[in-house]
Amino acid sequence: MTITFIISIIVATIISTLVTPLTITFFKSRGWVEDPKIKNQKSHNATALAAIPRGGGIPIFISIAIVLLVFLPLDKRLLAILLASLLTLLVGVWDDIKDISPKIRLLTNIVAALIVVASGIGIAYISNPLGGIIDLSFIRFTFNFIGPHTIWVISDILAIFWIVWCMNSIGWATGVDGQLPGFAAISAFFIGLLAMRFGDTSQLSVIVICGAVAGAFLGYLPFNIFPQKAMPGYSGKSLAGFFLALVAILSGAKLATVIFVLGIPMLDGFFTLLRRLFHHQPLLKPDGQHLHHRLLALGWSRPQIALAYWAFSFILGIIALLLNSQQKFYTFIGLFLVFMAFIIHLSKHT
Numbered sequence: 001m002t003i004t005f006i007i008s009i010i011v012a013t014i015i016s017t018l019v020t021p022l023t024i025t026f027f028k029s030r031g032w033v034e035d036p037k038i039k040n041q042k043s044h045n046a047t048a049l050a051a052i053p054r055g056g057g058i059p060i061f062i063s064i065a066i067v068l069l070v071f072l073p074l075d076k077r078l079l080a081i082l083l084a085s086l087l088t089l090l091v092g093v094w095d096d097i098k099d100i101s102p103k104i105r106l107l108t109n110i111v112a113a114l115i116v117v118a119s120g121i122g123i124a125y126i127s128n129p130l131g132g133i134i135d136l137s138f139i140r141f142t143f144n145f146i147g148p149h150t151i152w153v154i155s156d157i158l159a160i161f162w163i164v165w166c167m168n169s170i171g172w173a174t175g176v177d178g179q180l181p182g183f184a185a186i187s188a189f190f191i192g193l194l195a196m197r198f199g200d201t202s203q204l205s206v207i208v209i210c211g212a213v214a215g216a217f218l219g220y221l222p223f224n225i226f227p228q229k230a231m232p233g234y235s236g237k238s239l240a241g242f243f244l245a246l247v248a249i250l251s252g253a254k255l256a257t258v259i260f261v262l263g264i265p266m267l268d269g270f271f272t273l274l275r276r277l278f279h280h281q282p283l284l285k286p287d288g289q290h291l292h293h294r295l296l297a298l299g300w301s302r303p304q305i306a307l308a309y310w311a312f313s314f315i316l317g318i319i320a321l322l323l324n325s326q327q328k329f330y331t332f333i334g335l336f337l338v339f340m341a342f343i344i345h346l347s348k349h350t
């Protein structure tokens with residue numbers, strides 16, 4: 001499976017590298033760019049200095065889809081994954097071009113999650129960090145509609161919430177050049193390494209998806225690093241959240257592990273929700289107060305912020321390989337407290 005993982009990364013990287021320039025050219029020819037000189041244009045990037053095309057989800061989706069179709073059997077679960085990710089792409093590109101309502105984006109996030117769950121992909125249990133597992137399948141309904149179907153209520157609700165949460169929290173961590181593609185590629189790579197520890201074919205889909213995601217974002221990265229030539233846009237960042245949420249479920253409900261590897265974006269998303277609730281602000285409306293915004297206000301450069309996100313993702317990935325579930329839990333609690341103290345410190349100086 002190691003060879004499959006490596007080949008998945010290489011193939012996705014090559015495809016993404018080849019398709020991205022074509023996407024840039026096409027978006028520029030249509031005038032679908034984010035121009036900081038237009039005052040009323042909603043910014044998807046906190047630091048755009050020139051008119052930059054979005055649409056990063058196009059090469060990312062094409063890369064991932066081709067790799068999945070080549071290396072995985074075309075069953076109902078793969079069809080659901082491709083359909084849900086295609087919906088995510090189409091809505092994302094629509095937003096990249098027209099800046100649609102956050103409510104529409106949220107609704108389509110939920111629909112994409114429902115498509116996945118309807119195919120039988122769900123969270124039957126989660127690991128208890130203090131030992132054992134927590135069974136989520138005890139409330140279920142079975143019915144017949146063109147064959148037998150079973151709905152696991154708590155399991156399916158959690159899966160839908162998890163996918164939607166990842167699509168949004170990871171999407172919020174996309175404010176500077178190179179930030180998202182870097183930590184998305186690193187996170188997918190380490191999740192793939194963790195999946196290979198099982199050493200059985202049950203993890204093949206996780207390994208291939210992780211390799212495809214890592215390669216797709218790695219191929220896109222040279223076009224997005226400072227000074228960026230293209231932005232991931234909503235299409236790119238929502239696909240990152242979708243696929244990273246998906247591998248957490250497919251790997252055996254390794255939600256805690258993925259939360260750990262994606263520690264900084266997850267914590268930033270959590271504190272973003274708390275801040276908006278505390279200040280009675282709309283939960284979906286951008287407020288320019290994410291971690292990268294605060295670091296910019298302190299005088300950090302865009303490359304420094306991107307490198308910081310990459311470094312934390314890499315370090316947490318290494319730690320995830322070395323620690324057991326209980327150790328990860330306590331480490332994450334420590335990270336949570338440190339991050340909270342850091343956010344409080346930043347709020348006093350920005």
